[in-house]
Amino acid sequence: GAVVSQHPSRVICKSGTSVKIECRSLDFQATTMFWYRQFPKQSLMLMATSNEGSKATYEQGVEKDKFLINHASLTLSTLTVTSAHPEDSSFYICSARVPGRGYTFGSGTRLTVV
Amino acid sequence: DAKTTQPPSMDCAEGRAANLPCNHSTISGNEYVYWYRQIHSQGPQYIIHGLKNNETNEMASLIITEDRKSSTLILPHATLRDTAVYYCIVRELLQGAQKLVFGQGTRLTINP
Numbered sequence: 153g154a155v156v157s158q159h160p161s162r163v164i165c166k167s168g169t170s171v172k173i174e175c176r177s178l179d180f181q182a183t184t185m186f187w188y189r190q191f192p193k194q195s196l197m198l199m200a201t202s203n204e205g206s207k208a209t210y211e212q213g214v215e216k217d218k219f220l221i222n223h224a225s226l227t228l229s230t231l232t233v234t235s236a237h238p239e240d241s242s243f244y245i246c247s248a249r250v251p252g253r254g255y256t257f258g259s260g261t262r263l264t265v266v
Numbered sequence: 267d268a269k270t271t272q273p274p275s276m277d278c279a280e281g282r283a284a285n286l287p288c289n290h291s292t293i294s295g296n297e298y299v300y301w302y303r304q305i306h307s308q309g310p311q312y313i314i315h316g317l318k319n320n321e322t323n324e325m326a327s328l329i330i331t332e333d334r335k336s337s338t339l340i341l342p343h344a345t346l347r348d349t350a351v352y353y354c355i356v357r358e359l360l361q362g363a364q365k366l367v368f369g370q371g372t373r374l375t376i377n378p
Binding site: 156158186188195196197198201243245247249254255256257258259260262 | 300304307308309310311312315353364365366367368369370371
């Protein structure tokens, strides 16, 4: 079946550094990917919609200069958390729509900023 | 904003049927009902979706009321591995990708 591979699964970084998270669609082309953030015991919150070859669309309240999204190919989207701070510690999840089948999700990235 | 209402938590005994309700009283005629679940620290997993007819697959059954204002997800023989948060989402099935908006879901605990 259609799979979205997300890496890394876990990352710990120092405050002030940047972290890149990758999502790859393995056996289908994803012109659009979605990035979510999830805090403990809360639901998934959509951060942005990533469009291949164009700028991402950010949800209200999400800083586009802090959460850089690149979708340079039909199979890869990346989210870079710049100048990370402890409050950015969260579970980040990507998703892509599989043509004719609905949405599939990556396995998530647990980011801890120390 | 999410357009669905679900109970925050439910318990079910292992081996019994788990029935998870969802209210979507403002659903429009071209919106589908989708169910996803999220096991702890994993990405959400698709379960089933439907428009107005009842649906069944290898994972679950979906019962949608005739007025489409509510639905029930049925896990016929729940196992411990079905412990997860279950999300009911309504959205249109259009060409192209539309964002999925998640509500708070139901935390289902299967007890041995």
